[in-house]
Every structure is written in C-alpha cells, then in structure tokens.
Amino acid sequence: MERPEAYRRFVTWLDDQVTVAGRGDDLFALDTSPAGRFWLGRVAPETETAQGMKRERRMDPCAVGMRVRPTSVGPWSFNVRVKAAAWNCVDSKDDHWAKTERIDVTVPVEARPNAEAERFGTDAISNALAAAGANGLMAQVRVTDDSWRGAPELVIELVNITPETARARGERHLFEVEIEVTGLETAPFILESLPDSFRYDRRMPALGINCGVEVTTADALRTTDTLVVERRRPEYTFEGTSPDRLDLTFRGLAADSVSRVAELIEAYRRWGEVHWSNQRLEERQGAEAWNPEMFEEARAAAEDHLEELSRLRRGLDALQRDVQLLRAFSLMNLAMDKASHGAYDRWRPFQLGFILSVLPSFSDAGSDWDFVETVWFATGGGKTETYLGLLVLTAFYDRLRGKVTGISAWSRFPLRMLSLQQTQRFADALAAAELVRRKEKVKGAPISLGYFVGAGATPNEIPKAPTDSNPIDVDDDDMPERYRILSVCPFCQSKQVVTKFHRGNWTLRHICVADECPMEGDPLPIYIVDQEIYRFLPTVVIGTLDKASLIAMQANMRGFVEGPSGRCTEQMHGYTYAKRSSRPNGCLVPDCQAAVEPISTNDRKQFAPSFRLQDELHLLRDSLGAVDSHYEALLDFLQLELTGTRPKIIASSATLTGYERQVDVLYQREGRVFPVPGPSAGESFWSRETDNLLRRFVAVWPRGVTLEWVSDRTTTILQQSVRRLLEDPEVVCAEVGVPSLYAPELLDLYGTNVIYGNTVRDVEAARRSLGTQVPVEPLNVVALTGQAAFDEVREALDRLQNPEPDFTERIHTVTASSMMSHGVDINRLNIMTVLGVPLTTAEFIQATARVGRSHPGLVYVIHKIGRERDATVYSHFGPFIHQGDRFVEPIPVTRSSRRVLQLTTPAAIESRRLFIHEPKSPAQRLTTVDLLRKYFAITGIGSEGEALACAVALGIDETQHMAFADIQQQLNAYFMRLEDHGFGARFPNELFDQGRKPMRSLRDVEAQIPVSDD
C-alpha cells in the first residue's frame, strides 16, 4: 500500500474515533449524565427548546433533517427511516445510566402539497422506543411543503416530541439519531449569486437542518453528525509541464535561460488553446448548464489568459534584450540551485511564471515599474521561493547595473514576529547568492541580510551600559545567544553557529565555527541589530511592517529611502548619519571620533532601494491598513524627492477579492495579479488537483455542551488513539487497515495536535483546560502565540521539527493563535482543532494551511454555533472549504480616515524635518526647537507651504477637502507653538497636538477606533 493511501486511512480512522466518542456509539453504560457528555447525534425535546430564543434553540436543537427539491410536484410518497437510541437512569443516587437498543423504524410518508408540518410515524416511533425500553420518549417525522414559484421544495425533519411530564427520572434527549430518506427523486440545489461561477460546481444534493446530509451508495439521502469535506492535494507539473517535456531545473535555466523560458511560454500558449478555446467553453456550457452570463464570464476570463500570455512574452523579450538582466537571471538560478541543498532542483511553473511577469519592470523602467505585482497562490504552493528568486535576481541585477551597495529590497511581513524558519530560508538563499557572486566575480558589496524586527526579538541598539529602556548588557556572556536567529549556517549547513559581541567594532554577529565553512570564521553577512542595519545597509532587509514607523523617528533610516551621509574611516564602523551630540561625527559606534568620508548627493542616490515587498497583503486592513497607506506614501515621497525614483512594489495575497482597490488605497498605484485563475477551480495551467487527500475538514456543531468541552474531548480521543497505536501497533494497524510497518511514521505524523484560537483569550483558556480536562498522561503542551518569548518559540519549533525519540517526551499539543498562521512550515503538524470560525475567511485559509503540508491533514472546525457567522459557515461548509477564496470578504481599507490622519500627520512633519530639511540646514542639524525656528525663518518656509508638502507626502490631495483642511490645521498649530517662545518645548517632537508624537508602531491606533472614509 502506498503511503498517501495509508495516511488517508489513518486520518479517516482517527476521525471515526472522535465521531463515535461524540455520539456514544460504543458505550452502553455510563456513570455520568449522557446529556452532559455527548455532542453529536442528540436531539433535545421540543418542549424544552420551544421557549428558547433562536440562538439557544441552535445550541441544543430539537430536530434534525433536511431540505430537498423533489423533481416532481406533489403529492409525494417516500420513506423515512429513523434510527435512535435512549439512555435510562438506572441508579439516580450513583448516577448510573444504561443505553437502550437503537430503534430502526421506517415511516412511510404521503405528503400533500401545501402540507404544513404534517406529522408521520408518531405511534410507530414512540412504540419502538417503548419496546426498546425507553418508556415515554416520543418522536415524529414532520414534512412541510416549502415549494416556491412552482419549484417543489420539502422540509423533512425528525422532531423529539417527548412531553415535559414524561420520564421524570430518565433522559428526555434522543441519541444516535439518524434519518434516511428513500424513494424520493430530488434535484440538487444550486448555489446562486457568486461571481465567476462557471469555475465551480455549485450543486448541493440537499441542505441539512442542524446536521449534514450525504448521498448513500443506494442513492438515499442520509443525515450526518459532522460535515466532512475533503480537499485534494494539488500537483504543479503535469502533461505539458511535466519534467520530461519541460526543463525548469535551476541548472538548465542557468545554462540556457532564453530557450527554456520560451518553451514554458509555448506550453502555456498550447494549453490555453485547448482549455480556453471557444469550442471547449461551448461544450462546458452545455454539459454544466451555464447561463449566458456565465458563458460571457468565461469568455472574458479567456481574454485574461491571453493578456497573461503576452505579459510572459514581454518577460522573455526583456531577457533577450537586456544582457545584464539575462546574466542576473542566470546567476539567480545558480544561487537557487545552491540554496536548495538538493531538496529540490527546479522551479514550479507558476514560480517561474511570476518571476517572468516581473522582468519587464527591471529592464524598461517605464509604465511597468508602477504596477504593484501581486502573486496569488494557494498556501503551500511555494510562494516563499518565488520571493527569494526575485530578491536574489534583484541583488544581482543591481550589482550588474552599478548599484553596488545599499539596500536592494525591503521585505515586510504584517505580523509582530517573523518565523525562524522563514528567516533561515532567506538567509540560505542570500548566502548561496553571495557564494555565486564571489565565484562569478560580480562587483559590489557582499550580498547580505538584515533582520529588522525589534520589539524584543532583536535589539534596536547595544548600549554602552544597560539602561532602563534598554537593559542589554554587553558584559553579560549569555546576552549574544539570546539573539541567535539562525540554527544552521546558511553557508555550510553546519549547526555550529554562535553569536558573539565584538567590542572593538561594536557588532553582534552570527559566526560559524565549523572548519569547512567557506566563511572561514568571518562574521556571517547577517545583521540583526537595527543600528547595524543602518551601518551596513544589507542587500535585503526582512522584517515586520511595524518598523516603517521609524521613518518618522530615526534619522538613521535614511538608507531606506536614499543613502547615508558618509562612511566612517574606522574598520567595520560602516555608514554614518546625521550628527548628534552623542555621536559628533555621525558614526553609530559609541565614542567613535574617527574621520568620516562624506558621500556626495549624487552617490547617495545610488543607494535607493529597488523594491519594497509586502507579504500577506490582505492583512493590511482596517486601522493597520489605513495607517500603513500613509506610511507607504511617506516612504515613496521621500525616496522620490531625494532620488527621483520610487521602488517597485511586489506583494503576495491570500485573496483576490477587491485587491485592485486595496492596492490603490495602500500604494496609490494600479495592481496586477499573477496568475489569473484557470478555467475551473480544480485545474489551471499552473496546478491541478490529484486524487490524494490534502486535508479532511470536519465541521462540528457542539449540541448541548460547550465548545471547550468538545475541544477537550476531541484532544483526549485523538491522543488516546495515537497512544493505542504506540502500545499496540499490530492491533491498531489491523483496525485501520494498513500494514503495521507504518506505525512509527503514523505516530510521528499524527501524534501532535494544534489547537487554534482566534483570540489570545481563547488560546489561554484552551491551554488551561488541557491541564485539568484532558485525562492523558503525560501531555506536553506548548503555546505559540504573540505573547510567547522569542527563544521559547525557537525551542518549540525546533522540538516540533526534530522530535524526541521517545513519544512521551515529545510535544503533544500546541495551542496557537494567528502568530503561527504564517511561515510555520512543519510537516509533522497534521491535526488541528479550530475553536470557532475565524473572523475572516483569509485567516481560516491561512491557519488551516499550517497542517497537512506534506501529508494528509485532519482539521476540526468546532463552530461557535450561537454566532450568526458560524451558523452560516456551517450551512454551506462544503462550498466554504472548496471555494474558500471566493468567500474571502473584500478588505475594508481606506486612506482618508481623518482619525488616522491625525496620528500620521506628525510622522509627515517629522520625517520631512529629518530627511528633507535637516540635510539642507546650515549645520545639518535641526535637533532643537530653536534651530528649527531659525531654519524656517531663514528659508521662509511657513505653515501653508509645509502643510501642502505634508499632504503630498501622505498622499492626500486638495480634492479631499476635509482631510486636507485637517492637515493645514495641524500645521498651523505646529507653527504657532514653534513661534511661541513661552510654549516651552525643547525638541521638535514636542510640538504636536495634545503632546502627541509620531506613532511608535503602526498598530498604535487604539483598537476600538472606527476607521472610515470620513
């Protein structure tokens, strides 16, 4: 048996264990109330729920059933087969319970047109229950004709009608309830009103009522207790792109880029000729019952395909025209080959396609340059490598075209932290690029990486002596180790990487001490202290989006929009910036008094970054998006003003919904997406679904008990099941139906569950209750949330990746928040419990993509069924999972919020002071209110002119009257305080309204402020 099949069986088996436990199938006696224990298959008495609100009725429903569309008009005759069991209290003092036999009654139904809750089988079902030993329990089948505009529609339910007075000592719930409708011919429901519907299968055989519905092999419709939806694993090369047809190896492309790229494009053209042809679309129109609008949508999509084809061709043209680009492309492929360390040796077609689509921007910095290029691909598709390829390409191209130093690209992630795995991948790629650069004798500074994160993870600066705000102690021998971000040397793959602080040149560096390392003991070209990033301006800077706030606080950020002011003549001191009293020569090394070589205005321009990258664009929404839109404008403005260029922007996004508007709001540019979607949801040129299981999603509606209870029970059953596998591999493997030789790997791949909460509070609660409510010993739990300390996260990820040999010592459960929904890529994580549907569909997609990355995954989505959104998702769980990207909500984002403008205007004022005015001022110093006042007096700059400039810097134009007036007002007040000698401000950043200063983080907006276009 092949592995994928064995794993699929194991996942199915695990899920069966949980479902059986949720219903109580295998239990016949209990010493606790069954109503407090089981969460599936139960049906509450109607009398108990009738008084409740709709919301409460949902929590413990009194009916299950389905809505169907008969193919003929009434009357309708069919059968409803009813199964149910009951629990009797046999000893109320000691709480002993016994289960009855499960009844199996077939109720013939003759439903009339216009039937309104017509009742069937009351006696038969109630008698059967009594005969099974459950005296007093009663239930009936109810049928309602809900036909609408001549389209027949029936509601068929089983209702528990046990009276309140019955069974004073027994349990009035029914358990293990299931109904099956046979003998009724039905048509599927069609999900209406979704865009580009021609791509998707919109049919649903029936709609469940408080449950799921499946079609049995005998064509009956049967209720299910959970909704199971399976997704298939995609493949990226097939038919025309299979490796024997197309050589997309790094080496092949390095050797002969042009002809191999041309072959890829030709394959794309040929594929489109078949799949997007009129003939094919017409065939599908007939076979899939498209209406004329759907056909037109498909025709338009075919045009998009042609447009993309021509973009790829222009990429090829650029390679053929521009020798430097061709060389950079070839070197990049050599570097990617090295960086992969044999794990893979080629591009996936879509990865290469995206890089091709960006190439025209490199060589003709015309209109292409201004487009924001967004790569959109299913998570796990290899987006990071695509990014890395582009970054390495940029590093080489910059060096070949004469930009030999400075930042080439600044890559931002919207979270507070960056995963170490992600960081390692960046480091590996850039180290490989550096080795290629040396070997091929490409001029310029070594290709290097900056890790620009801060916020406790890495230092902003190393102080001479610890202070309250910066307790880092250079005399503490353990200090460097706390900031180690690499576990493996990116140059030689040894694990002998250490961090050391060098007092002489004041650097905190990663050093590889392995003998065979090509770095020969020199510090690795990786910078993790903010100040060192300013001093050495690494080729690629990766970090958190938050760091953009520094542009309004830190004169040393100049290298992010232009270049530094000079270079210290002392070895390894690096670039210098504005002079301050604490650093009179502008060198950032404490107490340095060496001479500084100035950098001319013209040379400074060479430093301008070529790219800004934004990962997870869809997360830039609400207040974060509104604030960022102003900071993006500010960065663009400064670079344009100082160097005459703007960087190109590349983004990735999990959703296409409304990206044009989002890109327009954030960057004031037009956006383009690659790739355009294929002709059907399951297949495009770039990928298609295989038969292998990717993830099994299970929607759980916790009936009558709390979500926490269900989560704890689920964890308990999953852990008990894998522990049975550990103790009794032969027996369990036989039960599962897989050869027992697979036992160790199954234990390895399914022994750890992730519990994902949408809020820190949910995660904390889950963690606490694991300790008391999950009777499994030992149960090792770690938390991966934004609150966890950096080195704890590092250790946890390392343990997850390289588990202890002994199962009992491993991590068994990970409680996690959205912090782990990005960049955590661990093949051993294959089971997840999601506590409530996340607020956005994008988060759901991202979070659940953390499991099942290489092997079949199992995802429980426990619905907070009292919430409307969760109830809605449950009602169309199948389409939600299969067509998730279409359920992604358009992203709410605006750039004209006046509340936000109030917070960002100080940033415009301060960054203009630091980067525009100060370098022009007589002593190149505008650090005090006095100096600033004099400067404005000499230059004649007043509030009106400065307000206009700030508005431009923030991307606000005069047509946005209110916003524009707000900026003017802030500047008026600012200049009034500046002129007012009695105001008492000493430093310019004390001149703002209400003592406000530029934001320290882009998230400084109070969480609750509503952000709107006002």
Ligand SMILES: [Zn+2]
């Ligand atoms: Zn090394």
Ligand SMILES: [Zn+2]
């Ligand atoms: Zn110096």
